[in-house]
Amino acid sequence: MCFLALHDESFKNALQSEPPHDLWKDAMSGMYDVIGCAPERINTSTFKGMLGSRIFKDKLGFCIIDEAHLVIPWSQSFQESYRSIGTLCALVPSKVAFLAMSGSMNPEVAQPKTQNVLGFQPGRFKDVSLPIDHPDLIYGAHILKHSIRGMEFPDLPWLVPEDLASPEDI
Numbered sequence: 001m002c003f004l005a006l007h008d009e010s011f012k013n014a015l016q017s018e019p020p021h022d023l024w025k026d027a028m029s030g031m032y033d034v035i036g037c038a039p040e041r042i043n044t045s046t047f048k049g050m051l052g053s054r055i056f057k058d059k060l061g062f063c064i065i066d067e068a069h070l071v072i073p074w075s076q077s078f079q080e081s082y083r084s085i086g087t088l089c090a091l092v093p094s095k096v097a098f099l100a101m102s103g104s105m106n107p108e109v110a111q112p113k114t115q116n117v118l119g120f121q122p123g124r125f126k127d128v129s130l131p132i133d134h135p136d137l138i139y140g141a142h143i144l145k146h147s148i149r150g151m152e153f154p155d156l157p158w159l160v161p162e163d164l165a166s167p168e169d170i
Helices: 008-016 023-028 045-052 054-059 080-091 110-117
Strands: 003-006 034-037 062-065 097-100
Touching: 003 008, 003 023, 008 023, 023 045, 023 054, 045 054, 062 080, 080 110
Parallel strands: 003 034, 062 097
Antiparallel strands: none
């Protein structure tokens, strides 16, 4: 499975590579199984151009929206780019299935608003609400002293056991 991320850091790395390459062209080529995209990119002409690509449209079958509750204006600092996620249903072929997820959505207030903003038509979607309480998860607070950038996480080594040698040890 091939994955491509379309966000600020991946674009920066692509432009600095030798030779520089065009991630939008890569995305439209049809060679990727999964493409992740930041909501800030949805209203750009290059994103809309990708959606207009015959190869891309033919291959597109599933659209996942994580943290779907963010499409609703929540405060003065609301980022308009999240509202643009709601336009995706109108921009892609009707055969495309959508999965909108949220671990913190109020089912009585936020859920109907979110479904409306995303363009989910009554009777044309399945609403699945699962409990978020898991006895195998432990919640803990930890103050981060460093910002998280790139692949460096100086405040998080305590999350990984010292005797961890391979993914199978998890």
